[in-house]
Amino acid sequence: VAVVGPAQADDDLLALAREVGAALAARGAVVVTGGLGGVMAAASEGARRADGVTLGLLPGTDRRTGNEHLSVAVPTGLGEARNALVVRTADALVSIGGSWGTLSEVALARRAGTPVVSLAGWQVLDAAGRPLPGRVAASATEAVELALAAASRGQGC
Amino acid sequence: VAVVGPAQADDDLLALAREVGAALAARGAVVVTGGLGGVMAAASEGARRADGVTLGLLPGTDRRTGNEHLSVAVPTGLGEARNALVVRTADALVSIGGSWGTLSEVALARRAGTPVVSLAGWQVLDAAGRPLPGRVAASATEAVELALAAASRGQGC
């Protein structure tokens, strides 16, 4: 399961991300992120504290740019194209908070039919101003439950 | 300048895309797209009719999947990761209509600071429900003018 979110985030989002990471690890899921700071680091930290495995797919070519909570770091050297790899590597996404990079990952997942659960995230309206349907969670626990349930059903959107 | 939009689109959007392609070509801009059908093909068709140069960055490895209006087709074989290349290749994006693939390109461009002009596109609200600021055009002509002006200033957002 991938956890995506901004590299700059306030304490509330970081706490949520740590909680999500820990809950995923407790359920045996590998936590995949973009490997940098903010939400990515917090989710990885939470997962590692719960004895989980964390994978960071870095945009650059230098492994040392990864945060300190990664079991395995892949310096893809693809820049933001690595967002597509984060999405491909996951059976489901938990999106925490909003940023343009985060939205690109949500959009790529929706495009690919990979389930996305949103926590405190941006919303998207269609051209007529109607909200696009999507999974929204109110807590870290709910987000992880929804994500794992959708992933196990191999069910998109 | 890249023109991004859904592979399935109604006649109004296709007409807009042809008009945008023609206007870009008339102003001497290379029209970059994802190389497939719908908005991508219509923008390329409009540009070629106006004697423009069109570049298609295809997701697959087979050049023959490209539409017939491409001066140059690059079968990247990167899947949807090619969206990042469409964005990198352009000094500005014109987004026509909405889809998750289109939104991923808009988000990657905003992330990179590449100017985006939206025509009949999806809207994005932040976590507090406020619309995120962005360039919106009411016509093909206005979209092209805004895009070229922003590109020439090397000005993002």
Added chain:
Amino acid sequence: VAVVGPAQADDDLLALAREVGAALAARGAVVVTGGLGGVMAAASEGARRADGVTLGLLPGTDRRTGNEHLSVAVPTGLGEARNALVVRTADALVSIGGSWGTLSEVALARRAGTPVVSLAGWQVLDAAGRPLPGRVAASATEAVELALAAASRGQGC
């Protein structure tokens, strides 16, 4: 048709590359390269002088790193992973001179079944010390003829 070769090359190789580029353009082929200097720039220069179309697939994200002889430059931002795109974009490769980057492109083409013609290139021996079979040309003209013939037959190796 792609022309691959080192970014640093002596005058003889550069002259060969210009000749290959010109001959490809005269035959109507688009000349694809990695977009930088040395053999890449010389092949593009030769093609442009013969009114050909040249495509440069750059490793970085800045179009201005491309040489001045490119009709279209794609700043892929993929680093050396762009070598795979050079290979995919071409129906045949002409390899001029030798370098590790050049060899990676030759190897990727051989792996994909794309025809390769070698001019003054490195040779590869199998584990038993036997030369691996491949197309070798003695002149620019012969290289272009072999490449176009193999490309038109869609014939690999």
Added chain:
Amino acid sequence: VAVVGPAQADDDLLALAREVGAALAARGAVVVTGGLGGVMAAASEGARRADGVTLGLLPGTDRRTGNEHLSVAVPTGLGEARNALVVRTADALVSIGGSWGTLSEVALARRAGTPVVSLAGWQVLDAAGRPLPGRVAASATEAVELALAAASRGQGC
């Protein structure tokens, strides 16, 4: 440390690969491969039997194409462009046996200055027919020692 080699390999090469994987794991190195069969699977199998961590960077988008000995599988969806990621992820390469795909990885590593140790591999001659210098090992143990020593010195070629 990455172990690269052909997907089709005879029993001797597979035994070597298992031995290399086990020796790397015993020394605490993560074993990175292209994630498929042959040498890639054998190296991963050896590493896992020695309680090591294995990472497979797959060319396709389906994790299930990975061999059964992977701790973590990344379905990059990049095709053979994933070879560049295998190289970037490693501090050193052990190359076992020869194939065009394998040679592309060796060449990309040499291009990037990442140390390569060859076991029963192909050889490369320059345009004048002289062998290009490189690290060659006579046994799995020697290969692992050379690779780890070079990696720890951060020393290329």
